Amino acid sequence: MSQDPLVIFTPSGKRGRFPVGTPVLTAARKLGVDLDSVCGGRGICSKCQVTPAYGDFPKHGVSVAQDALSDWNAVEQRYDDKRGLKQGRRLGCQATIRADVVIDVPAESQVHRQVVRKAAQIRAMVMDPATRAVYVEVEEPDMHAPTGDFERLKSALSAQWGVPTVMADLPVLRKLQPTLRKGNWTATVVLFQDHKGAPPRILDIYPGFDDGRLFGLAIDLGSTTIAAHLTDLRNGDVLASSGLMNPQIRFGEDLMSRVSYAMMNPGGDVEMTRAVREALNTLAAEIAAEAQIDPLRIMEVVFVCNPVMHHLLLGIDPVELGQAPFALATSDSVTLGTAELELDAINPAGRAYILPCIAGHVGADAAAVALSEDPGARDDLTLVVDVGTNAEILLGNATRVLACSSPTGPAFEGAQISSGQRAAPGAIERVEIDPVTKDPRFRIIGCELWSDDPGFADATAAIGITGICGSGIIEAVAEMRMAGLLDPSGLIGSAEQTGTARCIAQGRTHAYVLHDGTEADGPLIAVTQGDIRAIQLAKSALYAGARLLMDEMGVDQVDRVVLAGAFGAHISPKHAMVLGMIPDAPLDAVSSAGNAAGTGARIALCSTAMRARIERMVRQITKVETAIEPRFQEHFVAANALPHATAPFATLRGVVDLPEVSFNTAGGDGGRKRRRSRAAT
């Protein structure tokens, strides 16, 4: 085979073939990958750092050899000597392509790296934190009645605060003596006491009286995005929220790809564990810097995550989660030292709490959504859908709560979409298409104006128009369907069929151009047939999961739908329903809960009673396993159309107009059509 090597960039999923010898930076630019460069490829700025991934990537259909890139060269060596390159990094302007390769663009090498979407929801927290600060006066040592400084501190805590017995980790013992002397035998002690009955533990100690400002991180560790909320442990206030892409993306976009990577590459799970822990340290340091607080004041971290991320965070091989019966290594909540997770960016005596998992495919993130939205507390039947790379779905009322998860894939987060990107400034987030002219208008993150408003070009000049994010692609596809550019099977019509030159041919299919792109404001942004298919797969999975729970509950409709997750906070219920993402419900019964998993993490961070509560709740939730349920497959196939065939689209009738069009032709999409037909029987 004389084909050029295949280059795949993560997290964008953009791919292309390039001649041997092409610099990585050149390939990235040609594909429109968001890879920074300031020095113009001279190996000085190091902004174009990339991390090549090696091994087998069945998901991408490639196997990457160790010599897939050119050898480490003198320019890289010089940079490494002078300023240091992280282990495994290459300079994109120096490394050239030799063979098929998967290249990860780390967050700091992306121009548009800020993740803004997983913001903290404003909510009053019940404050009952595990960690608090107390001031004590300690007796001075007496040579003639010798006891240790720690023993006299324990006596003081017992006498002055009624704390009967207390433990301390080595970092505290190490600083105890200078601290007590500096504070002239008074100190402020950081006490940790969880709800599991272990003795209280001293996490840190400060000389004299201290204002006692202590912080925790509530972390929503998603497959694609890691979001952290820096929280004041006195009042639950969120001081800063920040996010990073999960660097594990380079090992596989979705959970099962990562499990496969671990199975096929010895030590692959260790690599992934290392990658996510490094990212957590980066994130913790960034958020502390942003809030201008001392990272040593971060005492606790609460994690919510799906089971695969849960295992990889803990350093447990997730292989059992890839095959029936999907056994978790541990399902109960986990409390441990953050040092055991190698989180060295925060206080070395910090404590981590991971919410319990519900089942092998229904993780601590689903538990967090349950804690935040609590469908069991209401009489009406609520469907809670938390959309990420995996959707967590809860259905319940005061009588019974069911839970499942559904593998939607990363499309809803803008990944695996041709012009897709993370939700960040410059990303198209809202789309409208005129049903008559078939022309679009849109808004980008970072600007309040629509693209046809006067002054839009000036207002966005500095930001650029860089791609389309998850909520943008949802609206674009729904609007295309409403404007008659898509038929119910999901085919994009040709310019001839639709009457607009924006429908351009791409091989045997078509794409709809949202934005032409210019030198000034960025690349051409279009919705391709592949993008439509990715969204169809994602929304079918989401719908099928919800529908499966409804079957289990024995209902045909629900009273309320709560959309949660980064997606849930930003998309209009109307568009979601046009796509058939969620079961039919009155539009005014669909609400957004923002980042419910993140909110659940914050609730658990602020209250040990709430930790005990979710630990009880998960035992009462009925788990439904989608992976081996034949009805899930049936619902999945039947939900492929726009909107899906099994939902009669009743509540939207009269609200939106869906043109009856069909763009199918003999050679076009026969296979898929056959599948639909079978499912419809």
Add this chain to the structure above:
Amino acid sequence: MSQDPLVIFTPSGKRGRFPVGTPVLTAARKLGVDLDSVCGGRGICSKCQVTPAYGDFPKHGVSVAQDALSDWNAVEQRYDDKRGLKQGRRLGCQATIRADVVIDVPAESQVHRQVVRKAAQIRAMVMDPATRAVYVEVEEPDMHAPTGDFERLKSALSAQWGVPTVMADLPVLRKLQPTLRKGNWTATVVLFQDHKGAPPRILDIYPGFDDGRLFGLAIDLGSTTIAAHLTDLRNGDVLASSGLMNPQIRFGEDLMSRVSYAMMNPGGDVEMTRAVREALNTLAAEIAAEAQIDPLRIMEVVFVCNPVMHHLLLGIDPVELGQAPFALATSDSVTLGTAELELDAINPAGRAYILPCIAGHVGADAAAVALSEDPGARDDLTLVVDVGTNAEILLGNATRVLACSSPTGPAFEGAQISSGQRAAPGAIERVEIDPVTKDPRFRIIGCELWSDDPGFADATAAIGITGICGSGIIEAVAEMRMAGLLDPSGLIGSAEQTGTARCIAQGRTHAYVLHDGTEADGPLIAVTQGDIRAIQLAKSALYAGARLLMDEMGVDQVDRVVLAGAFGAHISPKHAMVLGMIPDAPLDAVSSAGNAAGTGARIALCSTAMRARIERMVRQITKVETAIEPRFQEHFVAANALPHATAPFATLRGVVDLPEVSFNTAGGDGGRKRRRSRAAT
């Protein structure tokens, strides 16, 4: 100053001046330092590896610059590339001397490296260990009632063993899934349950039924020697005992030198902590190899040590222990994960227990002696003396127990003695001097014959006669006094004064030649005036400590004396009493307890009830601080003579003959004489 650089070797304390450019190996050979070499200095065998120490060494009176040795050369680089040299090591045959330097000879570079003296005492142990193995049958996972493998294991432990709740560290969670599957849902679980009320903890898990052989290390972490006993946790049997020199010796021979090193060299405490932890890992690996067991089966480590070693082991700066009021960071017993001590040679989930300290100068080693010898359990008044670089002294009966420690220095362990060496094959351990001929005969470790027995030369040819160990120097000094070679002030007479040519002149003082030394069997071995002075200082400190406790107790004599420690096990009570090391007592009331601190460590390793017991005992012991007690100084000065002036030597009269000699001359030793006179008033 045109003086040649001073080279000081540790742990031997041997020192000399050598011209710039002298290889370290050459200097070692000229000084009789035990530094191995097989290849003859060609940089191939690496047996002559040494560790230069840098910084200020007030004890040695030198300050060592970073460039005190020649630069790393090509031979060393080649060796490092091929086989790897440990961080900080140099090849003694390649590195040459440039300036004053302190050079440590690590254990593995010594020919006579085996420490044989701290053997385990045979004693029946009360078995009540914290760690035990249990076999369980675990339910298989059920997709429709999902729980974690760990949760089903907990249910099994509760149902089958009545263990209500249990924790597991990450290493166990990591191996849980493959282990349960390999054992076809049966497993042997290693459970740890201490006496402090924390929930039981799973330390490890094996597939199926396992013989459950688990081991612990009882470690006597001395200033000079580290001794470990590998103990079977089912029956208390000692499978192997092994020892290493404490590598911290290169930072200072005694405790206060190490505290000074930490105070004068920023980060010095961290260096010393790293050194001792590395040595512990080496020792654990060696002892496991010797006993041919899997080091991962070592689940627990119990430490006894003095307060300075205690703090340095835990990574706590010992600075407060160097000044009144000698406050410990913590005095209670410490239980923690061995991982926190970076003991990675054993099971990663291993647990460490450190016995409580009694006071700032009376450590967990003294507590271990109290646990082993238990003077409070008897009606007669017992004096327990545990001799190491620091002596731990207990005095008590059923009514009251007192404790102190006394800084004897390393002389009793053969360090700081001109021909001194660790107790190892080739070391002179027994000495007799004929009072008429003034000729000596001796025995060496590793041979049962005396030096004047027929066949001695053949029997020792392979071993060599390499130096004199602690018990040997004690006997030599006492025998010299009995033979009239020493006067009561400790002066060695000249050949003329003593009538033997073995008393040779060395500058203004004399030395007594024990062994001439030949090419075949080793160097000349003599007892110098400096050696006598070192022994006098050590024995005075020991006696003064014991005497101080007797004052406190209000007694002039004791019923029993128990000699413990490496020294205690090997010296005759008679020689100890001739030197005046211990208070006057009937010879048959003096017994040896062997390594009482090590025995105490083994008792605590085998029984949690005994851990609770020593924790109660230390609270009831009256602590006596020697460092600031004027009477200690008085006793110390008064005890300088051989035997000491304050002990009338009553019980030895008629048993041994002490000649009345005086070798003092005008210029000889006037200063010391004046001191004695003042003390005698």
